Amino acid sequence: MIETIYVEDAIQNHPKTKFILNKFKKSRIISINKYGEIFNKRNQNFRIQKANPCLILAHKKDNFVLPAPEGFGIGSSKNFYFSHMYNCIYDCRYCFLQGMYSSANYVIFVNFEDFDISIEKIIKNNLNTKVTFFSGYDCDSLALENVTGFAKHILSIFRKYPQIEIEFRTKSIQKEPFLSLKPMRNVILAYSLMPELMSNSLDNKAPSISKRIRVISQLASKGWKIGLRFDPLIHGENWKELYQELLENIYNNISIDNLHSVSFGSLRFPKRMFRDIFKLYPHEPLFSSPLSLNNKMISYDIEIEEEMTSFCKNLSLKYINEGQIFKCSI
Amino acid sequence: MNNLKKMKNSIRWVVALKEEAQVILDYYKLKPINEKTIYPIYKNEEETHWLIICGIGRNNAAASTAYLYSYSKASIYTSWINIGIAGSDKGNYGDLYLVDKISTYERKKSTYPSTMPKSTLPKMHLFTSDIPISDYTSYELIDMEGSAFFDIASKLTSKEFICLMKVISDGPKNDIKEITKSKISNLIKVNLYKIIDVVSYYERISEAEFLIIDKPELFYDIKSKWHFSATQSYRLETLLRRIETFCNKKDIEKTIKNCETSNSVINVLNTKIKNNLVNWSKF
Ligand code: SF4
Numbered sequence: 001m002i003e004t005i006y007v008e009d010a011i012q013n014h015p016k017t018k019f020i021l022n023k024f025k026k027s028r029i030i031s032i033n034k035y036g037e038i039f040n041k042r043n044q045n046f047r048i049q050k051a052n053p054c055l056i057l058a059h060k061k062d063n064f065v066l067p068a069p070e071g072f073g074i075g076s077s078k079n080f081y082f083s084h085m086y087n088c089i090y091d092c093r094y095c096f097l098q099g100m101y102s103s104a105n106y107v108i109f110v111n112f113e114d115f116d117i118s119i120e121k122i123i124k125n126n127l128n129t130k131v132t133f134f135s136g137y138d139c140d141s142l143a144l145e146n147v148t149g150f151a152k153h154i155l156s157i158f159r160k161y162p163q164i165e166i167e168f169r170t171k172s173i174q175k176e177p178f179l180s181l182k183p184m185r186n187v188i189l190a191y192s193l194m195p196e197l198m199s200n201s202l203d204n205k206a207p208s209i210s211k212r213i214r215v216i217s218q219l220a221s222k223g224w225k226i227g228l229r230f231d232p233l234i235h236g237e238n239w240k241e242l243y244q245e246l247l248e249n250i251y252n253n254i255s256i257d258n259l260h261s262v263s264f265g266s267l268r269f270p271k272r273m274f275r276d277i278f279k280l281y282p283h284e285p286l287f288s289s290p291l292s293l294n295n296k297m298i299s300y301d302i303e304i305e306e307e308m309t310s311f312c313k314n315l316s317l318k319y320i321n322e323g324q325i326f327k328c329s330i
Numbered sequence: 331m332n333n334l335k336k337m338k339n340s341i342r343w344v345v346a347l348k349e350e351a352q353v354i355l356d357y358y359k360l361k362p363i364n365e366k367t368i369y370p371i372y373k374n375e376e377e378t379h380w381l382i383i384c385g386i387g388r389n390n391a392a393a394s395t396a397y398l399y400s401y402s403k404a405s406i407y408t409s410w411i412n413i414g415i416a417g418s419d420k421g422n423y424g425d426l427y428l429v430d431k432i433s434t435y436e437r438k439k440s441t442y443p444s445t446m447p448k449s450t451l452p453k454m455h456l457f458t459s460d461i462p463i464s465d466y467t468s469y470e471l472i473d474m475e476g477s478a479f480f481d482i483a484s485k486l487t488s489k490e491f492i493c494l495m496k497v498i499s500d501g502p503k504n505d506i507k508e509i510t511k512s513k514i515s516n517l518i519k520v521n522l523y524k525i526i527d528v529v530s531y532y533e534r535i536s537e538a539e540f541l542i543i544d545k546p547e548l549f550y551d552i553k554s555k556w557h558f559s560a561t562q563s564y565r566l567e568t569l570l571r572r573i574e575t576f577c578n579k580k581d582i583e584k585t586i587k588n589c590e591t592s593n594s595v596i597n598v599l600n601t602k603i604k605n606n607l608v609n610w611s612k613f
Contacts, residue, residue, distance in 0.1 A: 045488035052447035201613040236608035
């Protein structure tokens with residue numbers, strides 16, 4: 001239940017604003033001038049806000065699509081990302097958004113049409129290049145799909161350009177619009193996963209791993225391309241057994257023909273971000289892990305990272321090709 | 331040594347008139363402090379609740395909020411409450427409202443206080459004016475202090491720890507000239523239990539925040555045995571917080587027992603973390 005919705009004056013009459021407000025008939029609506037008046041101001045308490053976040057409907061002015069950070073790709077020569085939303089309804093303890101924004105309120109940019117223009121412009125400038133777009137870098141791309149309808153909207157652009165890939169990265173079990181649509185070969189539905197035991201402690205408010213796997217299996221058998229994102233890899237007691245069980249469970253339960261790619265990523269925080277997140281949750285077991293400063297990043301030691309990645313990779317190679325495996329190294 | 335340990339929650343009240351404050355003073359057993367101060371200040375025995383009578387107007391509200399902050403040594407986890415009467419033609423006479431937007435003549439931009447979650451109390455947009463307003467039509471709630479209180483309090487803590495509550499005292503059907511001291515006290519009195527309920531939420535978040543920022547139990551003990559520089563102290567605090575999740579006090583003491591220097595304490599604790607295999611089934 002969203003108790004309060006702030007709406008920028010300029011988009012009060014935007015059809016998407018009306019569409020979204022219609023879903024929250026009991027919420028208190030407060031008009032604002034600019035979303036910056038509420039979002040990311042100093043002197044906000046992220047942890048308290050996270051318990052009861054407000055929604056902010058806003059107009060995005062620029063930077064609709066940005067080049068993805070180095071190391072984020074899944075095989076294309078050019079990678080871009082866009083976010084129609086800032087923040088997430090889930091509360092994963094390793095999430096970088098906790099350290100990036102001082103506000104836990106959700107911002108939804110309602111001017112989807114401007115995302116379309118920017119995306120098409122980039123596509124037209126890169127018609128002969130292998131390009132992948134990533135939806136939802138600053139949020140979970142599907143978690144609020146039933147409220148925003150953004151994925152459904154943006155798919156109509158990518159239907160016109162079957163050679164251009166788009167990845168929706170998510171932990172949600174949102175099956176629509178995909179279940180009702182004809183699968184598109186250039187769309188990757190990418191799921192972040194970790195062993196259930198770890199997820200229970202770390203992926204707060206997110207659907208359980210078993211539920212995620214059920215949805216992955218359903219969508220894969222419908223013909224949608226699936227991405228598996230073991231990112232971040234989490235260390236701890238019995239990690240080998242836990243990851244083995246998880247990987248085997250997935251590979252044995254989804255149609256491998258529709259598996260687009262698998263990637264492994266390490267747990268890494270820029271030093272300052274770690275400090276901010278640690279301040280918010282100093283008693284979290286994650287931070288009692290053997291994390292230390294390596295190359296300006298707080299991470300597991302390189303030996304741990306490499307051991308985990310190669311263990312998972314070797315296990316995966318029993319089911320998929322080397323070319324389908326990527327390392328996420330941002 | 332660690333005085334903070336004794337104080338669990340921390341509440342500061344900023345109230346314009348003694349008549350508005352009286353019911354609060356009685357309920358929370360706040361007594362005048364024994365010193366001469368610029369504004370009258372009251373506190374309870376545990377020194378968790380402090381209240382200042384600021385007088386009417388924005389200048390008084392701003393100055394007294396800052397004054398109470400420094401006088402009472404309020405903390406980052408202190409919750410700030412402003413309660414008072416307000417004019418309105420939108421709400422009902424005598425009803426209590428939470429404020430979630432504040433505007434003034436002087437400033438183009440409004441400010442947006444948070445309100446306690448899941449409250450059934452109605453919320454309104456407050457307009458803070460420097461002069462009494464008799465035309466109520468353009469605003470939901472009208473007062474003379476709220477914006478200044480919020481502006482200063484939000485420099486002292488996060489906005490989630492600030493609360494403005496207003497009881498409607500005048501409007502087109504209730505002439506402002508007919509407000510009396512006893513009417514004011516009564517308006518607050520009839521809402522006392524709602525006010526207590528709201529304030530108990532702010533006590534809870536203040537206490538929860540205190541427990542999060544409070545230094546680890548062993549921090550002061552260890553610091554008294556070895557000499558730590560400022561940077562080392564910070565490292566020690568961080569390491570202790572991390573270790574506390576999987577190691578009890580006795581084990582930590584045992585681990586560092588033979589250390590000769592602060593550096594070796596830090597190294598030993600660091601190694602302990604390096605070797606920790608989190609048992610995820612426990613969490
Ligand atoms: S699902 Fe992703 S974006 Fe959402 S909280 Fe978890 S890590 Fe962050």
